[in-house]
Amino acid sequence: MKTFIRILAVMGVIAGLAGCPQIDSYKYMAFDEKGEAAPRTIEAAKARFKDKTLVVGQTTKDDLRKLLGTPETLRADEKGRQIYVYVKNVRTKGFSEQMGTTYIARYTLDAEGILFDKQYWAQPMAVDD
Secondary structure, three states: OHHHHHHHHHHHHHHHHHOOHHHHHHHHHHHOOOOOOOOOOHHHHHHHOOOOOOOOOOOEHHHHHHHHOOOOEEEEOOOOOEEEEEEEEEEOOOOOOOOEEEEEEEEEEOOOOEEEEEEEEEEEOOOOO
């Protein structure tokens, strides 16, 4: 039994020194330590999406896709406008109810495919089960 406890202790020390994520998670649970969440502001959301070259009234659908890729969701509203929604998640290390920040950018294109509006949000990221 003593040998088993010694082996377990040595493995725990080695895992702790190696930065094992399971050991880090116990640190957060045992000592109620929390990671710091990314800022949840509109400015932080704008900074996550490098879209300064997208100009309202000039940018086309192709320009938008070329810069940001495929959107998370794509839908149309009642006026025939296309709405592209892009999402970026920034995880925070640690155990808490809100483990990070989700940044959302919504681009609305008019019926001709020209950028009509840009909107940004930042919200707590949902916990993955």
